Amino acid sequence: PSILVINGPNLNLLGTREPAVYGTATLDDVVRLAEESAQAAGCTTTAMQSNHEGELIDAIHAARGTADGIVINAGAFTHTSIALRDALAAVGLPVVEVHISNVHRREDFRAHSYISGVADAVIVGAGIDGYRLAVDHLARRLTGHRT
Numbered sequence: 001p002s003i004l005v006i007n008g009p010n011l012n013l014l015g016t017r018e019p020a021v022y023g024t025a026t027l028d029d030v031v032r033l034a035e036e037s038a039q040a041a042g043c044t045t046t047a048m049q050s051n052h053e054g055e056l057i058d059a060i061h062a063a064r065g066t067a068d069g070i071v072i073n074a075g076a077f078t079h080t081s082i083a084l085r086d087a088l089a090a091v092g093l094p095v096v097e098v099h100i101s102n103v104h105r106r107e108d109f110r111a112h113s114y115i116s117g118v119a120d121a122v123i124v125g126a127g128i129d130g131y132r133l134a135v136d137h138l139a140r141r142l143t144g145h146r147t
C-alpha cells in the first residue's frame with residue numbers, strides 16, 4: 001500500500017520556522033521519517049508540500065487511484081479551508097491528520113480544525129514523531145494489522 005504525505009503552507013520552512021514551537025527538524029527529515037515508518041510497516045510513501053490551497057486540493061484529487069491513504073498536516077489551512085475538507089471527503093481515502101504542535105495549547109483560533117471531521121485519526125503535539133505515528137497507524141490499517 002501507498003501513503004500520500006501532504007504538508008501545507010509554511011511547512012517547507014521547518015527547521016528554521018519558530019523552532020521553539022516546531023522544533024529544529026527539517027521537512028526532509030519529516031519525509032524520511034515517514035518513509036522509514038511506512039517501510040517498516042510494509043508500505044511506501046509519496047510526499048508533497050505546497051503553500052497553495054489549490055495545489056493541495058489537486059494533490060488530494062490525484063490521490064484517488066494512486067494512493068491508499070493520506071497523512072495530512074494542512075498547516076494554517078486546517079483552520080480555514082472548507083475546500084480542503086471537501087476534497088478529502090470527495091476522495092474518500094482513510095485520512096490521518098497531524099499537527100506538530102499541540103494546537104489546543106495555543107491561540108483559540110487553532111483549536112478548530114475543518115479537517116478533523118473527515119479524519120479517521122488526529123495526532124497533535126507529538127512533534128515530528130506525529131508523522132511516524134500517523135504513517136504507522138495508517139499502514140497497519142492498510143495492511144490489515146489490528147490497530
Ligand code: DQA
Pocket residue numbers: 009010011073074075076077078098099100101102103110
Ligand atoms: C501546525 C499548526 C497550525 O496551527 C499552524 O498554522 C501550522 C502548523 C502544526 O503542525 O502544529 O502551520 O499545523
